Amino acid sequence: MEVIRLDKVSLWRRTQEEFSYDLKKTLLSVLEGKYRKPAKKLVLDGIDLVVEKGEKIGIIGANGSGKSTLLKVISGILQPTSGIARVRGQVAPLIELGAGFDVEISVMDNILLYGVLLGFSRAEMKKRANSILEFAELQDYALVPVKGLSSGMIARLGFSIATDVQPDILILDEVLSVGDEKFKNKCEQRIEKFWDDNVTILVVSHDLKFIKNFCHKSIWLDQSKIKVSGETHDVVAKYLNSINNK
Ligand SMILES: Nc1ncnc2c1ncn2[C@@H]1O[C@H](COP(=O)(O)OP(=O)(O)OP(=O)(O)O)[C@@H](O)[C@H]1O
Numbered sequence: 001m002e003v004i005r006l007d008k009v010s011l012w013r014r015t016q017e018e019f020s021y022d023l024k025k026t027l028l029s030v031l032e033g034k035y036r037k038p039a040k041k042l043v044l045d046g047i048d049l050v051v052e053k054g055e056k057i058g059i060i061g062a063n064g065s066g067k068s069t070l071l072k073v074i075s076g077i078l079q080p081t082s083g084i085a086r087v088r089g090q091v092a093p094l095i096e097l098g099a100g101f102d103v104e105i106s107v108m109d110n111i112l113l114y115g116v117l118l119g120f121s122r123a124e125m126k127k128r129a130n131s132i133l134e135f136a137e138l139q140d141y142a143l144v145p146v147k148g149l150s151s152g153m154i155a156r157l158g159f160s161i162a163t164d165v166q167p168d169i170l171i172l173d174e175v176l177s178v179g180d181e182k183f184k185n186k187c188e189q190r191i192e193k194f195w196d197d198n199v200t201i202l203v204v205s206h207d208l209k210f211i212k213n214f215c216h217k218s219i220w221l222d223q224s225k226i227k228v229s230g231e232t233h234d235v236v237a238k239y240l241n242s243i244n245n246k
Pocket residue numbers: 013014015016041043061062063064065066067068069070
């Protein structure tokens with residue numbers, strides 16, 4: 001059964017200039033006749049993709065090629081500028097772990113809030129809170145504001161919430177590179193369990209060994225486009241070949 005379908009998905013994003021957007025400067029530049037519209041960049045270019053239920057797909061490619069952006073479109077965090085993205089089932093996006101937390105409120109309140117963002121009711125999240133705190137090893141921090149946690153602890157909390165239930169589609173963006181060794185092993189075990197079950201998984205990683213071990217199929221993104229897709233060993237070999245020949 002098809003769970004993800006992207007048809008000619010393209011996405012334009014504003015470049016860094018927008019981040020330094022300053023109203024006064026903009027007005028002055030308009031008055032002086034020097035105003036330029038912020039530049040935009042095509043970060044996904046005509047992506048076609050079909051993923052069947054239970055498939056494990058690796059996404060590889062150079063820095064800035066569009067891998068995280070692609071995952072964000074599939075997760076519904078970003079909307080394509082053109083084309084269609086259809087996703088069936090509950091998605092657990094493990095991208096920028098903890099980016100959605102409100103640092104001023106407690107760990108417990110964030111669990112409730114984050115859960116609601118992932119589509120659960122408050123009542124259900126209250127039931128799950130203990131197992132989430134336990135897995136994250138943060139039982140003693142339930143009432144502490146998130147700003148009092150280290151970045152590794154915040155990542156643990158994000159991972160623990162997002163994987164507490166078995167999602168239909170799990171989206172992993174280099175998540176295994178956060179946390180200490182002990183927690184990393186725990187995460188890997190939890191992810192491995194999903195791997196065995198019928199969960200559809202998309203994983204972005206620069207760890208090609210990991211991709212070769214776990215993903216049947218892969219996509220190589222190059223400058224916002226799919227360069228090659230298919231059997232992982234073939235895609236990885238072509239990718240490595242291109243790097244070695246540069
Ligand atoms: N918030 C943003 N606003 C505008 N442009 C962005 C934003 N985030 C990323 N980009 C741009 O989109 C392009 C693709 O970025 P993306 O993060 O998807 O690449 P990536 O392949 O995941 O890279 P990496 O391997 O370094 O994580 C880059 O040119 C980047 O500068």
